[in-house]
Each structure stands twice: as C-alpha cells, then as structure tokens.
Amino acid sequence: MRNALFTDEFFAGLESSVREVNAAETLPPICYTSPEFFAFEKEAIFYREWLCVGREAWVRKPGDYFTTAHAGEPLVILRDGEGVVKAFSPVCRHRAALVAEGHGNARSFQCPYHHWTYGLDGHLIGAPAMERACDFDRRRVRLHEFRLETWLGFIFVNFDPAAAPLAPRLGAVTKALENYDIATADERAEPSELRAEPWNWKVRYENSNDGYHANRLHAGPVHDCCPSSLATFPELPADTAGYFRYNGTTHADCSFNPTLKAILPIFPRLTIEDRSRFIFLCVPPSLTFSARCDVMNFNIFHVDGPEQISSRRGYLVAPGAMKDPLFEEKLGLNVGTSAIINQQDRMIDRLVQTGLRSKFAVRGRYSWQEESQRELNLWLVQRYRAAWERMRG
Numbered sequence: 001m002r003n004a005l006f007t008d009e010f011f012a013g014l015e016s017s018v019r020e021v022n023a024a025e026t027l028p029p030i031c032y033t034s035p036e037f038f039a040f041e042k043e044a045i046f047y048r049e050w051l052c053v054g055r056e057a058w059v060r061k062p063g064d065y066f067t068t069a070h071a072g073e074p075l076v077i078l079r080d081g082e083g084v085v086k087a088f089s090p091v092c093r094h095r096a097a098l099v100a101e102g103h104g105n106a107r108s109f110q111c112p113y114h115h116w117t118y119g120l121d122g123h124l125i126g127a128p129a130m131e132r133a134c135d136f137d138r139r140r141v142r143l144h145e146f147r148l149e150t151w152l153g154f155i156f157v158n159f160d161p162a163a164a165p166l167a168p169r170l171g172a173v174t175k176a177l178e179n180y181d182i183a184t185a186d187e188r189a190e191p192s193e194l195r196a197e198p199w200n201w202k203v204r205y206e207n208s209n210d211g212y213h214a215n216r217l218h219a220g221p222v223h224d225c226c227p228s229s230l231a232t233f234p235e236l237p238a239d240t241a242g243y244f245r246y247n248g249t250t251h252a253d254c255s256f257n258p259t260l261k262a263i264l265p266i267f268p269r270l271t272i273e274d275r276s277r278f279i280f281l282c283v284p285p286s287l288t289f290s291a292r293c294d295v296m297n298f299n300i301f302h303v304d305g306p307e308q309i310s311s312r313r314g315y316l317v318a319p320g321a322m323k324d325p326l327f328e329e330k331l332g333l334n335v336g337t338s339a340i341i342n343q344q345d346r347m348i349d350r351l352v353q354t355g356l357r358s359k360f361a362v363r364g365r366y367s368w369q370e371e372s373q374r375e376l377n378l379w380l381v382q383r384y385r386a387a388w389e390r391m392r393g
C-alpha cells in the first residue's frame with residue numbers, strides 16, 4: 001500500500017483539494033501520518049521554505065542567542081558583534097556535538113566535548129592539540145550558516161541557499177497588520193519554553209487556521225463574541241507567502257478575558273473598523289498569528305517527526321503596556337481565558353490525529369467557512385507537485 005503514495009495517480013488525486021472551497025475535499029489522511037510522506041515533505045517544504053524561528057527581540061544585544069530546530073536540524077540564532085542577526089548550524093565541525101543549547105548571551109561558543117571554540121561569526125577560533133593534524137587550517141573551518149530574513153520582527157531561516165526572498169511575497173499580510181505598528185509593540189525579551197505536541201504539523205496548523213470551529217468547539221460566552229459566521233477571506237495575490245482572514249466581533253474592542261472588553265491598552269493606531277474584528281494570519285509552514293485590539297498572539301511550530309511537533313507561543317502588546325505595574329495581572333486574565341480555548345484545541349488535535357490514523361478515515365468536504373484550509377492546500381499542493389516532478393526527474 002505504501003508504494004501507492006509515490007505515483008502520478010496519488011499526486012493527480014491531490015488536485016481535488018485545491019478546487020474552490022465548496023467543491024474541494026481534504027488532503028488524504030496518509031499525508032498526516034506516514035513517515036514516508038513526512039520524508040517527502042522535508043524535501044518538498046522544510047528544506048526549501050522560509051521557516052519562522054523566533055523574534056528579533058530575543059536577541060537584542062550582541063552575543064544574545066537562542067537555539068531551536070526545524071525538521072530535526074538544530075539551529076542557533078544569534079546577534080553578532082556588528083549587531084547583525086545570523087543563523088548557524090550549531091553542529092561542531094569536529095565530531096558533531098552541539099556547541100550551543102538553550103538561550104543566553106555568549107562571546108563565543110565552546111564545544112563541551114573537546115573544546116573547539118567558535119566566534120560569533122561562526123569561525124573556529126580555537127582547537128586544542130590540533131597542531132599535528134595534516135592539512136588542517138583552523139581559519140578555513142566555520143559553522144554552517146543559513147539564509148536569514150526578518151519580517152515585522154519575526155526571524156525566518158531557509159536551508160536552501162537558492163530560495164527566493166520571503167518579504168516581497170508578504171505585502172498583503174504586512175498591509176493587513178499595518179495599523180498594529182508592530183515595530184513599536186512591547187514584548188518579552190526571551191523565548192518561551194518549547195512545548196511538545198504529538199500530532200502532525202498540518203493538524204496543528206489547520207486548527208489555528210480554522211474559523212469554522214470557533215463557536216462550535218469553543219461554544220460559550222467567550223468565543224461567541226467572535227462567531228464563525230463573521231469570517232471573511234480577502235482575495236490574495238497568487239504568489240502570496242502569507243494568508244489571513246478577518247473575523248468580525250459582536251462588539252467593538254472585544255478581547256478574550258472575563259470582561260470581553262480590552263483590559264490592556266489598545267494599539268493606538270487602530271481604526272474603528274480594526275477594533276471591530278480579529279485578524280487570523282499564517283505564514284506557512286511554521287507561523288500562525290492572531291491580532292485583537294489589545295493583544296497579538298503568535299505560535300511558532302517546529303516539525304520534529306510525522307506525528308510530532310513542538311511549539312512556542314508569544315505575544316505582542318501596545319507600546320508601554322508592559323510598564324503598567326498591573327500588566328502581569330491583566331495579561332494573566334487574558335492568558336487564563338485563552339487557556340480554556342487552547343486546551344479545547346489541544347484536545348481536538350489529539351482526536352484528529354487519532355482519527356487520521358484509522359484505516360476508515362476518508363477525505364472530507366469543507367464548509368464555506370473553511371476557505372483558509374483550501375488556501376493552505378493551494379500552498380501545499382503546488383509544492384508537493386513540484387517536488388514530485390523533481391523526484392520523477
């Protein structure tokens with residue numbers, strides 16, 4: 001059965017997932033469970049696309065660094081001595097131990113195994129007892145460096161040195177977020193903990209991307225102020241690298257806390273229209289984002305395996321909001337209210353992943369409220385198709 005995956009028929013069958021939403025069907029369940037399909041996705045997507053790794057705010061000063069991984073590839077992100085943010089593989093050029101873990105500030109990275117030491121520019125600056133090694137020029141040894149771009153303070157890396165730049169394809173989403181003026185927003189200066197999640201990355205992504213479930217799974221006094229019926233899906237350029245939908249709210253200045261009204265300061269440049277809707281935004285395959293009038297929440301996903309991801313959450317608030325002595329208490333009310341919603345989402349991700357493993361799982365159909373899923377399918381299927389063409393030669 002497995003070999004049926006990599007056939008012209010299988011890839012031709014994916015076309016039904018990119019029809020207009022009322023005629024489209026979901027991707028085959030095997031795309032969410034198969035180790036072989038995940039290996040294919042690494043080639044089709046994760047080794048070629050821009051992957052979000054974190055925020056520039058996490059590396060504010062020279063020497064600040066944090067580590068992460070995508071598709072099993074360890075990464076260290078740092079700000080070098082000249083103030084430039086860079087991404088390296090922390091895999092030691094001696095015998096492959098990782099030279100950095102966690103986050104912090106460093107003037108250099110010394111490998112814990114045999115003490116080879118690398119500067120913030122990735123060059124090997126020290127290697128004990130290597131003077132007898134033939135043809136070994138320390139100056140030619142360097143940690144592998146990856147392409148890096150930033151967008152609205154988000155750091156993206158790409159394993160493909162020939163990848164097309166990301167920012168020119170994010171014009172539509174940048175415009176949608178313009179009034180939030182993210183460059184001036186307050187945020188934490190360090191990464192949150194990575195949280196392991198035992199499901200396929202698309203299960204998580206599609207859940208974040210799904211307005212259809214908003215007042216079904218999350219039915220109740222909180223989420224009902226952002227009903228599924230008020231979702232709209234703006235037309236986006238064909239080559240867009242990011243997607244968004246607006247979701248109207250039942251009252252202005254709505255937010256997720258026990259008052260259902262903003263209790264943190266409202267982003268100062270928002271219009272009345274902005275204050276009457278939420279924005280849900282994604283940059284596949286690793287960033288999703290929601291914007292309300294007083295808090296923006298982001299999620300960064302890292303794929304670890306066919307049914308394993310890890311994620312980091314973070315938030316942005318209006319300039320000066322964190323100076324309020326009661327900020328943590330007010331944020332806590334938002335976090336506490338959202339925690340119930342997040343728990344429901346995690347419960348459903350688990351149920352979906354279990355269902356997708358069933359031999360009785362089928363390709364389903366979409367509601368008009370799931371246009372975002374079909375947009376993700378468009379993004380995916382063109383990349384699957386291109387990778388299949390390359391594989392066939």
Ligand code: FES
Pocket residue numbers: 092093094095096097111112113114115116
């Ligand atoms: S593995 Fe890093 S110094 Fe030996």
Ligand SMILES: [Fe+2]
Pocket residue numbers: 207213214218341345
């Ligand atoms: Fe949800």
